[in-house]
Amino acid sequence: MNMKEKADLILTNGYVLTMDSARQIFRDGAVAVRDGRIAAVGKTADILARYDGTVHDCRGGVVHPGLVDAHEHLCLHITRGWEPDSFTVHDTWTRFEALAYPAVTDAEERASVELATLEMALNGTTAFSDTGSAFSMDAVIEPVNRVGIRGIIGSIGGDNFPSELSFLSGKTDQLLYRMEDNLSRYGKASGLRVRAGVQLCGMGDCSDGLVTGAKELARRTGDVLFMHQCVYPEETAQYAGKYGQTPVEHLDALGVLDPATALVHMIHLTDADVACLARTGAGVIHCPAASLKYGLGASSAGRFPELDAAGVPLALGTDSGTWSDALDVFQLVYLAATIHREARRTQLPLRSYRAFEMATLGGAAVLGMAGEIGALAPGMRADLVVHTADLPECQPPFDPFTNLVYAARSKSVRDVMVNGEWIIRAGQAVRVDQQAVLAHAREAAGAFARRTGCRLYSPWPVL
Numbered sequence: 001m002n003m004k005e006k007a008d009l010i011l012t013n014g015y016v017l018t019m020d021s022a023r024q025i026f027r028d029g030a031v032a033v034r035d036g037r038i039a040a041v042g043k044t045a046d047i048l049a050r051y052d053g054t055v056h057d058c059r060g061g062v063v064h065p066g067l068v069d070a071h072e073h074l075c076l077h078i079t080r081g082w083e084p085d086s087f088t089v090h091d092t093w094t095r096f097e098a099l100a101y102p103a104v105t106d107a108e109e110r111a112s113v114e115l116a117t118l119e120m121a122l123n124g125t126t127a128f129s130d131t132g133s134a135f136s137m138d139a140v141i142e143p144v145n146r147v148g149i150r151g152i153i154g155s156i157g158g159d160n161f162p163s164e165l166s167f168l169s170g171k172t173d174q175l176l177y178r179m180e181d182n183l184s185r186y187g188k189a190s191g192l193r194v195r196a197g198v199q200l201c202g203m204g205d206c207s208d209g210l211v212t213g214a215k216e217l218a219r220r221t222g223d224v225l226f227m228h229q230c231v232y233p234e235e236t237a238q239y240a241g242k243y244g245q246t247p248v249e250h251l252d253a254l255g256v257l258d259p260a261t262a263l264v265h266m267i268h269l270t271d272a273d274v275a276c277l278a279r280t281g282a283g284v285i286h287c288p289a290a291s292l293k294y295g296l297g298a299s300s301a302g303r304f305p306e307l308d309a310a311g312v313p314l315a316l317g318t319d320s321g322t323w324s325d326a327l328d329v330f331q332l333v334y335l336a337a338t339i340h341r342e343a344r345r346t347q348l349p350l351r352s353y354r355a356f357e358m359a360t361l362g363g364a365a366v367l368g369m370a371g372e373i374g375a376l377a378p379g380m381r382a383d384l385v386v387h388t389a390d391l392p393e394c395q396p397p398f399d400p401f402t403n404l405v406y407a408a409r410s411k412s413v414r415d416v417m418v419n420g421e422w423i424i425r426a427g428q429a430v431r432v433d434q435q436a437v438l439a440h441a442r443e444a445a446g447a448f449a450r451r452t453g454c455r456l457y458s459p460w461p462v463l
Helices: 044-050 089-100 106-122 137-147 163-168 172-186 208-221 233-243 247-254 271-280 288-294 304-309 329-344 352-366 400-412 434-452
Strands: 005-017 025-034 037-043 051-057 062-065 067-073 125-134 150-155 194-196 198-202 225-229 261-265 283-286 314-316 384-387 413-418 421-425
Touching: 005 037, 005 044, 005 384, 005 400, 025 044, 025 051, 037 044, 044 051, 062 352, 062 400, 067 261, 067 314, 067 329, 067 352, 089 163, 089 434, 106 125, 106 137, 106 413, 106 421, 106 434, 125 137, 125 198, 125 225, 125 352, 125 413, 137 150, 137 172, 137 194, 150 172, 150 198, 172 194, 172 208, 198 208, 208 225, 208 247, 225 247, 233 247, 247 271, 271 304, 283 304, 283 352, 288 329, 304 314, 304 329, 314 329, 314 352, 329 352, 329 400, 352 400, 384 400, 400 413
Parallel strands: 005 051, 005 062, 067 125, 125 150, 150 194, 198 225, 225 261, 261 283, 283 314
Antiparallel strands: 005 025, 025 037, 062 384, 384 413, 413 421
16 A cells, blocks of 8 residues: 655645646646645646645635735835825825825834735735835834735835935935845845845936945845836936936946846836846836826837847836735736737737736746745745635636636635745635734824825815
8 A cells, every 4th residue: 555645735626827837737736735835736636646634625716826026115005095196206206205205103114014915915915025115124024024925125225316305315325234234134044934135216216336235235145136217218318318328228337237136117128228138137027007007108118028028037016005006916917918919909929828927937036036936836835826716707617817817816816825824714814813904004094194184186075
């Protein structure tokens, strides 16, 4: 009699999207989990014949690797809904950020990150990167880790902000010291799921000394350097006037572009920029929802199909609760799969399957976690999502993947696992009191609004 191998958990009867090297899909699939990692993936009958363990019946629902939100800002999430969709970018800087940033307290920041992290988990996101929005790392590290997803977060990093945001500027040496201090306390060696990283504002808001110093620090610690870049035409014009180069050309000249550099937005590029990014291996984080809300040009001017064709590593990011409002990577997958076809009025390789790769494997690579997350394959971390099939949007089940991307999306998320541990079960948080988190966020948001004089910009009467 053959002895079966032991597993901590066996997920059975799922439509398993492995995202492995062959992109295998198992219609009646199973995943065996042991010691926080994937032990095996295959047909349910084959896995049950090989493994003994607690069984979790997925009841025909889609099972896939946890999604990666490669760009967002968590620390003012309690202000969602403050900014109207009539605001320009300059309005946002002068009428929102200039008021909100100086006023937020540690308690309000904690409420924001806990709310944002819970929202991500409920929507199937298991890893994220916050590109430099923390005011107090000490205030946010504990609550952001409490929910249970993994990620990277950094302090605000810029020493050359425009006059309307000059209050955010710090001294170069002090900013570098703060980053290094954050990494020493909350970096990779801390063992925290959500840890400190190397994050800069970019967009001309950072001196060359800050950019090169941060990259040197990232190379010493084995971290990825994250920066916003090429967001506005005015930004590229500024670089042309100051350096006679595009932002990409200037970063390349500084020697900071390599596979451990991740650039956010990257909308306004030249052919030479695309070639440079492909040559250096730097990653690009596409944020379609934020661009659509503010009219930044991701579909009309962006060169994301060209970046994809050139082999540039691509990931997806939501941005913040005021720039795209929803921390929902499924929304981004839908947008990335559709807006470029609409803009070009032709079919493109950048469609549903490719967009889903960007949300899983692509995000893992850009976060420096390739080989750890982003796929369901033996040895990978057991970060995964189980969907219900019991929704109208999931029927009929001719192609559950198409139903997932174009119809059900995050609405069907039922269970979420990180590192072999359930953090969401039946649509409810496991590690935190979900209702208490929501109540805490409402209370903090109310206090913040009263103190700062927040007003509602509705064109309709609110009685």
